[in-house]
Amino acid sequence: MMRRKNSNKHFTRMGTRKKVHAFVRVRPTDDFAHEMIRYGDDNKTINIHLKRDTQRGVVNNQQTDWSFRLDGVLHDASQDLVYETVAKDVVSQALNGYNGTIMCYGQTGAGKTYTMTGATENYKHRGILPRALQQVFRMIEERPTHAITVRVSYLEIYNESLFDLLSTLPYVGPSVTPMTIVENPQGVFVKGLSVHLTSQEEDAFSLLFEGETNRIIASHTMNKNSSRSHSIFTIYVEAHSRTLSDEKYITSKINLVDLAGSERLGKSGSEGRVLKEATYINKSLSFLEQAIIALGDQKRDHIPFRQCKLTHALKDSLGGNCNMVLVTNIYGEATQLEETLSSLRFASRMKLVTTEPAINEKYDAERMVKNLEKELALLKQELAIHDSLANRTHVNYDPMDEIQIAEINSQVRRYLAGTLDEIDVINLRQIQEVFNQFRVVLSQQEQEVESSLRRKYTLIDKNDFATISAVQKRLASIQAGLVDADGHLVGEPDGQGFGFGVASLTTKAGKKVKSKKTVKEQPRLSTPPSKSVAFEDFKNERGSEINRIFKENKSILNERRKRASETTQRINAIKKEIDITKEALHFQKSLREKQGEYENKGLMIIDEEEFQLILKLKDLKKQYRTEYQDLRDLRAEIQYCQHLVEQCRHRLLTEFDVWYNESFFIPEDVQAALKPGSSIRPGMVPVSRIVSLGEDDQDKFSQLQQMMLPEGPDSISFYNAKVKTEQKHNYLKTTMGLQQARRK
Numbered sequence: 001m002m003r004r005k006n007s008n009k010h011f012t013r014m015g016t017r018k019k020v021h022a023f024v025r026v027r028p029t030d031d032f033a034h035e036m037i038r039y040g041d042d043n044k045t046i047n048i049h050l051k052r053d054t055q056r057g058v059v060n061n062q063q064t065d066w067s068f069r070l071d072g073v074l075h076d077a078s079q080d081l082v083y084e085t086v087a088k089d090v091v092s093q094a095l096n097g098y099n100g101t102i103m104c105y106g107q108t109g110a111g112k113t114y115t116m117t118g119a120t121e122n123y124k125h126r127g128i129l130p131r132a133l134q135q136v137f138r139m140i141e142e143r144p145t146h147a148i149t150v151r152v153s154y155l156e157i158y159n160e161s162l163f164d165l166l167s168t169l170p171y172v173g174p175s176v177t178p179m180t181i182v183e184n185p186q187g188v189f190v191k192g193l194s195v196h197l198t199s200q201e202e203d204a205f206s207l208l209f210e211g212e213t214n215r216i217i218a219s220h221t222m223n224k225n226s227s228r229s230h231s232i233f234t235i236y237v238e239a240h241s242r243t244l245s246d247e248k249y250i251t252s253k254i255n256l257v258d259l260a261g262s263e264r265l266g267k268s269g270s271e272g273r274v275l276k277e278a279t280y281i282n283k284s285l286s287f288l289e290q291a292i293i294a295l296g297d298q299k300r301d302h303i304p305f306r307q308c309k310l311t312h313a314l315k316d317s318l319g320g321n322c323n324m325v326l327v328t329n330i331y332g333e334a335t336q337l338e339e340t341l342s343s344l345r346f347a348s349r350m351k352l353v354t355t356e357p358a359i360n361e362k363y364d365a366e367r368m369v370k371n372l373e374k375e376l377a378l379l380k381q382e383l384a385i386h387d388s389l390a391n392r393t394h395v396n397y398d399p400m401d402e403i404q405i406a407e408i409n410s411q412v413r414r415y416l417a418g419t420l421d422e423i424d425v426i427n428l429r430q431i432q433e434v435f436n437q438f439r440v441v442l443s444q445q446e447q448e449v450e451s452s453l454r455r456k457y458t459l460i461d462k463n464d465f466a467t468i469s470a471v472q473k474r475l476a477s478i479q480a481g482l483v484d485a486d487g488h489l490v491g492e493p494d495g496q497g498f499g500f501g502v503a504s505l506t507t508k509a510g511k512k513v514k515s516k517k518t519v520k521e522q523p524r525l526s527t528p529p530s531k532s533v534a535f536e537d538f539k540n541e542r543g544s545e546i547n548r549i550f551k552e553n554k555s556i557l558n559e560r561r562k563r564a565s566e567t568t569q570r571i572n573a574i575k576k577e578i579d580i581t582k583e584a585l586h587f588q589k590s591l592r593e594k595q596g597e598y599e600n601k602g603l604m605i606i607d608e609e610e611f612q613l614i615l616k617l618k619d620l621k622k623q624y625r626t627e628y629q630d631l632r633d634l635r636a637e638i639q640y641c642q643h644l645v646e647q648c649r650h651r652l653l654t655e656f657d658v659w660y661n662e663s664f665f666i667p668e669d670v671q672a673a674l675k676p677g678s679s680i681r682p683g684m685v686p687v688s689r690i691v692s693l694g695e696d697d698q699d700k701f702s703q704l705q706q707m708m709l710p711e712g713p714d715s716i717s718f719y720n721a722k723v724k725t726e727q728k729h730n731y732l733k734t735t736m737g738l739q740q741a742r743r744k
């Protein structure tokens with residue numbers, strides 16, 4: 001099944017393991033070694049028989065017979081048949097997202113290039129390559145539901161150097177176009193290799209021909225034998241569904257590989273360039289074999305891809321998750337039998353390798369986001385409908401704001417303190433926030449414990465008058481009313497607003513005084529307390545009345561809910577009882593019918609038991625109706641109460657916010673107004689008005705503010721900064737003034 005992963009790319013395993021398909025193609029000859037090469041009737045087996053008494057002096061005990069079973073023997077096969085047999089499926093699978101690799105292996109002159117590229121001057125004798133391009137474009141035409149792009153590249157590997165056969169630059173070699181093989185999460189690619197977008201068959205053909213020409217030119221100018229190089233023509237396919245909701249798209253590669261001649265050149269004492277070529281070829285072909293065999297071994301987790309350029313460049317297209325076909329080109333002549341045997345051995349080893357083809361599926365991130373947005377909108381609508389059907393009003397699913405979070409924090413605190421029995425579940429977001437606030441409260445408590453421990457060690461000796469008086473000076477203004485009976489300064493236990501606290505050495509722990517009354521009128525602190533702490537204060541002070549109503553309504557609501565739940569339970573019980581009674585009645589009835597007591601001319605004769613059941617049923621139904629009516633009334637009441645509670649909560653939180661800002665943040669114009677010489681005197685702008693400004697008022701207010709700034713609006717931030725600094729220093733003064741202003 002398809003899985004969605006975080007990564008952009010993944011393979012979809014189809015779970016079917018496939019073998020590498022290995023075919024043999026015999027080059028036509030008039031001198032075919034009929035006595036040595038025989039094919040099985042299934043046209044898949046090729047048997048080799050070596051004569052014992054050949055001049056080569058084969059030793060008697062040496063093996064003389066071999067039998068190779070492959071996927072097909074192509075003898076006297078047309079190019080057309082070869083394509084049908086070898087390539088057609090691989091190419092059509094590529095359009096479904098499977099990588100495919102077709103390789104021609106064999107001795108030089110055995111027909112690899114003829115098979116892969118074919119005769120470029122003769123259409124009929126064209127090879128796999130042009131036919132694959134044709135098939136790809138034909139399939140694209142047949143698939144109008146998809147937008148499919150085709151790209152091609154043509155790479156040559158010669159003596160472990162990479163050459164771009166489609167480079168637009170004159171072909172001069174690797175120093176000008178230094179290419180490297182690079183791996184990234186998307187796969188492996190050759191950096192610097194030109195990849196050409198081709199929108200039609202013709203373009204693709206031109207590129208192929210250009211590549212062939214370049215290859216020939218290069219073999220001349222660089223004096224290199226093209227049979228000593230590997231060439232890889234790659235067709236890259238990318239298919240996007242034209243259905244916009246389809247997030248997936250597929251990519252695939254078809255690698256058409258014409259390998260270097262497999263003949264063992266090294267053994268006949270080659271020198272210099274030839275030896276070097278031979279070494280490279282032998283190595284890369286044996287590395288290729290090693291890599292493919294390792295890929296087929298499910299127990300192997302390391303595949304030696306990087307040993308040579310050939311396997312490295314083909315890393316994501318060999319064995320593993322792709323369709324692989326090997327064509328082994330052999331000569332039919334007896335003189336070549338040794339190399340033929342070696343080629344056939346290679347083929348039969350490859351045939352044993354299994355692969356697990358998989359689709360290269362990717363996700364279009366942009367389409368995914370769009371689809372998710374759509375889905376989200378739909379789900380929100382669905383939720384709204386669901387809520388209205390379930391009579392759930394006022395349920396908000398938007399992210400919570402600061403006030404709502406503060407409310408939850410307060411609930412959590414009260415819950416922990418034992419003053420709140422339970423926290424009502426509203427929705428998932430709220431539950432998550434409740435847990436979140438548990439964590440917040442916990443960490444705050446930890447911090448408090450820590451800081452109180454620290455405070456313990458910064459005690460000041462009560463006889464150290466100098467220090468005390470200095471501290472007193474600093475605190476005198478803000479701590480008016482916070483002095484305990486002994487006249488000692490006591491640290492605020494909740495201490496959020498205080499940088500430090502001072503306790504008398506002689507004062508025993510626990511003797512700290514915190515009078516609610518004094519707290520009530522105390523000026524606010526220069527560092528405002530956290531909202532959750534302030535909220536508790538607020539509920540004891542200005543918000544006490546609203547809070548009381550809020551609590552009352554909530555307890556009514558809870559009581560009604562409880563009653564509704566009880567009534568529902570009762571109704572269910574009655575319903576059950578009704579069902580049981582009905583069944584019993586039914587049983588009695590059927591019993592009576594069986595006994596034939598029904599005959600007396602329309603007169604119903606029923607026994608006592610049945611009569612009692614009927615009465616009971618009647619009674620139950622009456623009860624049911626009453627309870628049901630009750631439940632309906634209760635539900636209406638609950639809904640109303642819920643509304644009230646919501647209103648109260650809202651009021652409480654809004655008022656709190658006003659109070660909080662008023663108490664801990666002094667609006668700048670009030671600051672200004674309170675300064676000596678200011679044109680606005682205390683009391684001119686009531687705080688409550690400033691804090692609850694409407695849009696229009698806010699506008700007027702900022703105009704007023706700007707008028708008061710002689711340098712114009714640009715200076716606002718400057719002044720704001722200045723005011724904030726002064727705010728710290730003038731805190732007490734302004735707060736006191738403010739309170740006076742409020743009283744007026």
Ligand code: ADP
Nearest residue numbers: 027028107108109110111112113114115227329
């Ligand atoms: P390789 O690439 O393996 O070195 P080539 O494909 O160049 O070999 O083939 C060598 C020669 O044999 C070429 O002239 C080619 O046209 C010819 N040839 C190979 N296979 C066939 C075939 N099946 N039918 C006709 N000619 C062939």
Ligand code: MG
Nearest residue numbers: 112113226227
């Ligand atoms: Mg060739």
